Amino acid sequence: MASKRQDLVELSDWQLVEKCQAGDADAFQVLVSRYHQKVFMVILGLMRNRDDALEVAQETFFRAYRKIKSFQGGSSFYTWLYRIAVNNAIDAQRKQKRNPLDFHETMDGLFEARNEVARDPFADVHDRELRESMMKAINELTPEHKAVIVLRTIEGMSYKDIGEVLGCSEGTVMSRLHYARKKLQDKLSAFL
Amino acid sequence: MWKKLRNPVLLFSLALVSAASWLHAADSAPHAVQVTVRSILAGSKSDEFDPKLKNLEQQLKPLKHRSYRALKDETQTIPWQGSKAFDIPGGRSLTIATQEFQNDRIGLKIRLTQGDKPLIDTTVKIANKGNIILGGPAHEGGSLILSISASTQ
């Protein structure tokens, strides 16, 4: 079993997808292990709350598993996966009725509970405030603007790939990214 | 949701359903009805089947005559709610009046007369582009059969 797992780990995304389509659940597990952190990061950037982001990330892989037979390799696997992730996150955000004022309590509670302050590499208060202001500023963007900046920042995706994920043109990606960066600079001017 | 509606296949399906609904909308009265009356002599003296009647062969079979010969074909366009008379061999006349059109079926009022004497009055509904067979009057040692077909215009 361990050697089979090792063999799977060496396969490309597409080879693993083909195995999944043939019913190999171990192959899907390898795909999840490859992308779970990246997908979580993207979703976390789109959502306000870590627990919600975790729930949406797990749901993303569940839906990917259900739809894997319809994936034909027209795009790269990760582009297809991120498309599911972004759509799920945007849908979840729209359903959320959480009061925006809860944000600060949630983030403070998160950092304290996880003892982030003690382990936080950015121990400087200035940087901590910058991070909090950053998340607040990100969350004030529309889901579409949030998505482009998160995908570009975390994944370094090309405008073409971002456009594929979001279902829009490269020109739209470019203008949304420009707008989002401008907004963030305006809101974080005190820290930059 | 709106992005999914832009799916060209879904749009095509919706267009197809709309077109089908439009095409299958309640029947409106046609401008006119084209009626063709084929006069046929059915006999028992020989075994001949007129090649001109090839497309009626299956319909005439149940009548079990030995021979069938085409006598006359006449086609007329009857205006809606109007009537026309057809000359039938043997001094007969067939008057057909258009009555109604519903569910792709044409309502006709038919009267067959011999001279001034009515032989039969009947009201029928036949399928658009379909026909009905009217037969029985004696003619030239055999029987006269009329195939009455109608189609809307």
Add this chain to the structure above:
Amino acid sequence: MSQCETIQESIGRWLDGELQTADSEAVRRHVEGCPDCAAARQRLEKIHATLSGLLTAQASELEFAPFWREVRRRIDEKRSWHEQLIEWAQSLVTSPRLAWAVPAAIMLVLGFFSLAKWPVGGQVSNYASVESIDTHGRNVALLRDDKTKTTIIWLYQDPEGENENVEEATKSGPAF
């Protein structure tokens, strides 16, 4: 628009590697020699680094085993029949392969309901109904042939001999 404003509009694309080589080179040269544009570059890079660091730190602590357990639980969990129906309907709408099954099915249904109107094998498909009939005292027979769906009205001759060759006519009546 000043040159600096034009360059600052392009700094994002330059840092993203989305400029053509010549334009990229032009931006690079300007930024290296202009304090304002160099500061604009630093601001963008700081935003990028802060956001990236923030999210990477969160994600790096995500353990795979519990994550996979939850995903697996969802996969193994039985869904209600209406959830399966909704998912199946959604896959029909969005699946590229099966999407054309929808209009194909519509055409099949329309074709089935329209079949009666079109000739089959060269023969006209008939279905006539006789609403009323008055034979003025003569006998009449109504026949419907199931094979061709043809309606036949057969008028029997007046036995008192209105027509010529009555005997022959009655002998040559239909055998049905």
